[in-house]
Amino acid sequence: VRVLVESGGGSVQSGGSLRLSCGPSEYIDDDYSLAWFRQEPMKERERVARISPTGFATYTGSVRGRFTASRDNAQNTMYLQMNNLKPEDTAMYYCAAACTSVRDATCVDYKYWGQGTQVTVSA
Numbered sequence: 001v002r003v004l005v006e007s008g009g010g011s012v013q014s015g016g017s018l019r020l021s022c023g024p025s026e027y028i029d030d031d032y033s034l035a036w037f038r039q040e041p042m043k044e045r046e047r048v049a050r051i052s053p054t055g056f057a058t059y060t061g062s063v064r065g066r067f068t069a070s071r072d073n074a075q076n077t078m079y080l081q082m083n084n085l086k087p088e089d090t091a092m093y094y095c096a097a098a099c100t101s102v103r104d105a106t107c108v109d110y111k112y113w114g115q116g117t118q119v120t121v122s123a
Contacts, residue, residue, distance in 0.1 A: 002113045003027055004095050009117030016085050018119060022095030023077035027112040030073045032098040035110060036080045038091035038119075048093070050107065051078065062088070085121045092116040 004027060008020040020036070028034065034051040049069035051057045057069040068081040078095055096110035 001111060002115055004097065004112055004114035006093065006095050006114040006117040009093060009119045011120040011122065012085055014086055014121055014123050016121070017081070017083045018085065020080040020082070020093055020095075020117060020119075021077060022079070022114055024075050025097075025112075026076060028071070028076040028078055028097050033107055033110075034069075034071055034078050035096045035107065036069055036078075037094045037096060038089075039094070040091045045094075046091075049080065082119070085119075087121045087123050089119060090121050091119060093119050 004022050004025050006020055006022045008018055010018060012018055031053055036048045037045050038048050039045040048063055049057055049059045049067060051069050051071050055071055059067060066084045071078045094116045095114040098111040099107035100111045101109035
């Protein structure tokens, strides 16, 4: 269900920064696992970061050390700070909340999704 709203996407040069926001929304609940995904045209969706209900974040290898995912439970909002952006980070970025399916101890699907925000990084 696409009920979340992302903001903060845009176009930057390589090495630049962007901060994505998702919310505020009642669907970003304190008890929910949250995540950020990205997808390029004709490619599979990739999970970029996952945030546990307690705020612990994990990342896919290609963004670790450059991206920081966080949540503000008081504001029902989640964030993705992206630094040192690279052209390969160019994609549509989506936020997601409330894990619905687990495979190999990893959440692979979520109940609530955003509409997406485009991030474009030029060389």
